[in-house]
Amino acid sequence: MKHLSLFGLALGAMLCFSACGNNDSKGGEETPVVDNGFAKGADISWITEMEAGGHRFYNAAGEERECTALMKELGLNAVRLRVWVDPKAHDNWCNTPDMVAKAKRAKDLGMDVMVDFHYSDWWADPGQQHKPASWKGLALQDLKAAIAEHTTEVLQALKAAGVTPKWVQVGNEIRPGMLWDEDQTLSGASYDIRACDVKESNTTSTEIKYRANWANLAAFINTGYDAVKSVFPEAIAIVHLDNGYNAELYTWFFDELKKNGGKWDMIGMSIYPYWTMMEHPEYTPERTITECIANVKSVSARYGCDVMIVETGMQCADKQGKLAAESILQAGKEQLARLIRESRDNTDGKCKGVFYWEPECKPSQYALGAFTEDGRPTVIMDAFKE
Numbered sequence: 001m002k003h004l005s006l007f008g009l010a011l012g013a014m015l016c017f018s019a020c021g022n023n024d025s026k027g028g029e030e031t032p033v034v035d036n037g038f039a040k041g042a043d044i045s046w047i048t049e050m051e052a053g054g055h056r057f058y059n060a061a062g063e064e065r066e067c068t069a070l071m072k073e074l075g076l077n078a079v080r081l082r083v084w085v086d087p088k089a090h091d092n093w094c095n096t097p098d099m100v101a102k103a104k105r106a107k108d109l110g111m112d113v114m115v116d117f118h119y120s121d122w123w124a125d126p127g128q129q130h131k132p133a134s135w136k137g138l139a140l141q142d143l144k145a146a147i148a149e150h151t152t153e154v155l156q157a158l159k160a161a162g163v164t165p166k167w168v169q170v171g172n173e174i175r176p177g178m179l180w181d182e183d184q185t186l187s188g189a190s191y192d193i194r195a196c197d198v199k200e201s202n203t204t205s206t207e208i209k210y211r212a213n214w215a216n217l218a219a220f221i222n223t224g225y226d227a228v229k230s231v232f233p234e235a236i237a238i239v240h241l242d243n244g245y246n247a248e249l250y251t252w253f254f255d256e257l258k259k260n261g262g263k264w265d266m267i268g269m270s271i272y273p274y275w276t277m278m279e280h281p282e283y284t285p286e287r288t289i290t291e292c293i294a295n296v297k298s299v300s301a302r303y304g305c306d307v308m309i310v311e312t313g314m315q316c317a318d319k320q321g322k323l324a325a326e327s328i329l330q331a332g333k334e335q336l337a338r339l340i341r342e343s344r345d346n347t348d349g350k351c352k353g354v355f356y357w358e359p360e361c362k363p364s365q366y367a368l369g370a371f372t373e374d375g376r377p378t379v380i381m382d383a384f385k386e
Contacts, residue, residue: 038344039112039166039353040384041078042071043311046358048102049093057360057375067360068105074377075384078112079103080310080355082172083154085132086121096154100161107163114167114238114310114355115158117151117224119178124171126242127199129178129188140186140216143179144223151227159231168235169310170224173242173270175249177217184211188220190253218260225263237265240310244269245276245283245291250299258303266352267299270311273335274368285335293342293351300350309343309354312336313368314380321364329378332370337383 047067057067059074068079083099084090092098103113118124121132135146151170158165171178176197177190193210195203225237239257243249254267271292273285296307314332318324324332336356343351359370359381370380 037077039078039308039355040076040340041080041112041114041353041355042076042359043080043082043116043355043357044068044071044360045080045082045094045099045102045116046361048098049091050360055362055375057371060377062376066105068102068109068111070377071360072109072111074381076111078114078166078353078355079106080114080116081106082116082118084118084121085150086134090122096157099154100157100163103158103163103165104161107161112166113158113163114169115154115165116169116172116240116310117154118172119147119150119220119224124178125173125199126175127197129174129176129180131179131181135179136181138186140219143186144219147179147220147223148227151224152231155228155231164232165235167238167266167308168228168232169238169240169268170221170228170264171240173240173311174217174221175241175243175253177212179216179220180210182210184213186216187211187213188217189213190217190256214256214260218257218262221257222261222263236306237263238268238308238310239264239266240268240270242270242311243276244271244295244309245288247291247295247298250295251302254299254303264305266305267303267307268310269296269307270357271309271339272311272313272368274313274315285331289335289339289342292339293346296343296347296351300347307347307351309339309351311355311357312339313357313359314370315367316369316371316378316380317363317367321367323363323372323378326379329380332380333378333383336380337386340383341386 044067057065057070059065081099081102082094084094087095106113120130135143176193177188179188181187187210189210189212191212192208195201195205195207195209228235228237273288276283276288300307314335315328316324340354343354361369362373370378
């Protein structure tokens with residue numbers, strides 16, 4: 001996801017126990033809140049921040065709703081929630097208590113929950129995988145201990161609130177790795193990261209800033225994986241990359257992760273036809289979706305695990321941040337409906353769900369939401385009921 005701050009957003013542009021998916025642990029005192037059917041979900045991590053700013057949500061009839069309840073009314077059965085290590089510089093949104101409060105709402109509505117660990121104090125995505133401030137300078141063993149402690153504490157807080165997550169992401173869009181460090185012996189980059197490729201670096205320098213260290217990256221992932229299983233043995237641990245249409249990327253990354261002993265249960269994909277078209281004008285939304293579905297089939301067969309579309313979004317705003325024309329919204333609805341339909345019906349059961357990223361946001365805040373400025377669902381959301 002092209003992650004940006006909430007307000008002022010612009011149109012910015014194993015050996016996994018025999019490959020993956022083999023979790024022999026049984027039990028956990030609680031069970032998922034819904035059955036094992038196809039997940040139709042949304043990342044709605046912004047809701048408490050939006051509510052604090054006075055924003056309200058309404059159904060198509062104009063009746064006010066709490067956002068999580070509205071998502072269920074719109075046909076969704078799951079939510080995804082990010083968690084940051086110490087976001088005090090950002091008013092503590094998406095810290096552990098904030099995430100738990102939102103997860104409790106979903107659980108009380110009978111919805112499944114996905115937890116998305118960023119392992120950062122702020123956004124983690126392909127342009128930024130920065131260590132939390134309190135983890136910088138830690139020796140490698142201490143860094144792994146910090147990963148384990150953070151993961152365990154967050155999940156124990158969920159458990160204490162009576163919430164059992166069905167899925168847990170160990171990192172967010174980690175194509176370039178995670179927990180970057182200028183000291184290569186401490187870095188978790190998956191390839192050499194140039195200074196100019198770091199988000200908001202304001203430089204054109206091609207000097208290598210963070211060097212690759214696959215042994216570390218696999219160790220970081222495994223540390224998070226093991227911590228997840230220590231609290232919720234039945235939770236499905238996800239390793240998540242962007243550009244779900246790019247089969248070469250997924251083969252390279254997961255071959256390397258497997259070679260380094262990495263563990264995962266499920267592969268998570270982001271797929272954004274709009275951003276793909278902006279970066280690669282030869283791609284149409286139709287081609288992006290076609291190649292994504294083909295990639296789901298390919299990686300599920302190659303690595304013997306299920307797949308989830310953990311992030312997607314369609315154009316909802318124009319370049320001025322105003323609600324897009326009805327024809328554009330209708331096209332977005334058709335694209336989302338196709339992605340859901342083919343993920344469910346055309347992957348031999350290997351794709352287990354589709355999650356929309358922050359559909360509830362305002363068009364003026366982010367281009368790929370799915371609501372109006374005054375908090376009402378657009379036609380894009382109708383795709384979840386088809």
